[in-house]
Amino acid sequence: MDAIAVTIRDLHKSFGSQKVLDGINLEVETGKITVIIGKSGGGKSVLLKHIIGLLKPDSGEIWIDGTEITHLKEKELNTVRGKFGMLFQEAALFDSMNVYENVAFPLREHTHLTEKEIERIVVERLSQVGLSGFAEKMPGELSGGMKKRVGLARALVLDPDMILFDEPTSALDPIISLTILDLIKETQLNLRKTYIVISHDILGMFRIADKVAMLYDGRIIEHGTPLEIRSSTREETREFLNATKIPGFTGGNHE
Amino acid sequence: MFRGLARDSVRPFLVVLDLLGGIGTLFARALYLGFKRPFKVNYIFKQMEFIGVNSLLVVVITGLFTGMVLALQSSYGFRKFGAEGVVGAIVALSMTRELGPVLTSLMVTGRAGSAMTAELATMRVTEQIDALRVMALDPVKYLVTPRMIASFLMLPVLASISNFVGIIGGYLVGVKLLGINEGAFVNRIEKVLQFQDIYNGLIKAAVFGIIMSVICCYKGFNSRGGAEGVGKATTEAVVASSLTILVADYVLTSLMF
Structure with a gap:
């Protein structure tokens, strides 16, 4: 059985x-890469x-690497957050800083690296996301797609x-979407980290997901490999798959 | 029906209590984090530049014209008694004790306080504040503490500049324009103006700096609902800060002098 990074048990929120x-x-x-798919406004961000x-x-409970986090205080939570990086929906770059400073920011705040070492890492990360x-x-001054790349560099x-x-x-x-998705997949294949993605973009997500x-x-009504989800017979899942409306795509309505 | 009435009449008090509680908590937290390492000195300097240096022109013009108009008005009145010589003293006392600190704080609230609220509210809306938390960093330490310390330090500096420029303005109008005897003008200032007048005024300015920065940061931090929310928070912050400064001015003045 594969190791589990995050376990969520009976989580309720109103x-x-x-x-x-x-x-x-x-x-x-x-x-x-685990992708959580659901409707907009359906509680994914929550x-x-x-x-x-x-x-x-x-x-309810949330276990992260053996620690139950829902009762933790902010200070203890911060230790857990050290294990995470996050790419926000609008990238959430600090707009008082330039791209370099944004990516360098976590290094400056959390490590004692010299400026030279920081520069080496930032330059490498920026080239990884194609923004040298x-x-x-x-x-x-950046487009939406570029912001997300910088956000990814900062998260990594x-x-x-x-x-x-x-x-x-x-x-x-759609084209920029594909490059971002490929970038996500590529970095994950290189780094082998745990990725949790939430999205309503079902087509894009099947491209990168290991689990959906x-x-x-x-509620989580189904959880499995992309193949299992595509061949699901559950009505709610079929409805979501059918909504892609692309003939030839498994789940699309090609009568 | 009575229960509904009771609830409706209690609600405004609850809103005010909630606001005071939130602002008080934010102040206490920002103060505590100000004494905790690592000190964000470069953040404080950046804010000092924004709040202090960049407000200089506005504060100088406000101070200068306030001093000028004070001399004009008071010389009109005192000429009737042949007591124009006191104009200098009146300008100096009014500026240092009252108008320098208060007008400076109100101008800085309009210029820098509104910008604080708008910036923090935008950071809230665009998830930049959440991004700090996700990076295991305390947003209050990075965003509120530097603004509060910078306001606390810079407002007395700005107020003393305003005092000085105001008295110069009074001198220009009183002596150069209206022909009041220069010796009498300066002599009366020296006689009447106490050191206490100046530093009590500057203490008030420092307190106003804290009031302005904490209220403006609080409103920005807790803004909701996109661009409209940012605008609403900014307006509320400027109104609340200005009113609180005026009320606090009365309270402080009655305690000090």
């Missing part, structure tokens, strides 16, 4: 009267924010064990 997470159970395998401790659940000549640019810079991706392809055109979890009505 905002006011609105139930967002209604008993999530999920195990995320170490060193794989789930991701629980995994990194930005939100506290109403009830952009170190001096400010975030405001401390060599975290786990990386979270919040809608990595949203608001990108379907989030529906606040």
Whole structure:
């Protein structure tokens, strides 16, 4: 059996009267790309924010490498967060800093490396994401796709064990989406870290996923390999697959 | 029905209590983190430049014209008694005790405080504050503490510049324009103005700096709902800071002098 990086047990979360997470159970395998797919506004981001401790659940447990994190204080959570990198939906680059400083920021704050060593790492990470000549640019001068690349470089810079991706392809055109997805897959194959991706972009996700979890009505209704999910007979899953409307794609409606 | 009425009449108090609690907690946390290593000295310097150096022109113009108009108004009144000689003293006392600190703080609130709120609110909306937390860094330490320390340090500096420029403005209008005797003008200032007038005024400015920065940061930090939320937070922050400064001014003045 593969090692498990994250275990979520019976996680509940409501905002006011609105139930967002209604008993999530999920195990995320170490060193794989797990994609959580669900509708927009269906609680995917909320789930991701629980995994990194930005939100506290109403009830339930989240285990990360043997530590239950839902009752931890901010200070203890910060130790757990050291294992994570995260790529935010809009990249969340600090717009008071240029690209270089953004990527160097976690190194400066969390390590005692010299400027020279920091420069070596930042240059390497930027070339990994294909943005070698952009170190001096400010975030405001970058396109959405470039911002995400910088965000990925920043998420990778401390060599975290786990990386979270919040809608990595949203608001990108199909071609840029593909390059971002390939970049995600490529870095994962090189680094062998645990990636957790949330998205509603089902087509794109089958391209990179090792495991797919379907989030529906606040629960994980199915969890398996992309092949298993594609051949699922569950109505809710079929509905999502059919919505891709691409003839020839497994699950597309090609009568 | 009575229960509903009771709830409705209690709600505004709860809102105010909630606000005061939130602002108080943020102040305490920012203060505590200010004494904890690592010290973010470069962040403080950057904010000192933004709050202090960049506000210089606005503060100088405000101070200069306030001093000038004070001399104009008071000489009009005192000429009737043939007591124009006190104009210098009036300008100096009004500037150092009251107008220098208060007008400087209000101008800096409008210029730098509004920018603080807008910047932090945008950082909230674009998840930059969450990004700091995910990096295991405390956003209060990186964003609020430097702004609070910089405001605390820079407002007295700005206020003393405003005092100085205001008295110069008073001199220019009183002596050069209206022909008040230069000796009487300067002599009265020397006689009346105490050192206490100046430093109590500067203490007020430092307190206003803390009030302004904490309220503006709090509003930015807790903004919700996209671009509209950013605008709303900014307006609320400037209004709340300005009013609090005016109320605090009365309280401090009555305690000090």
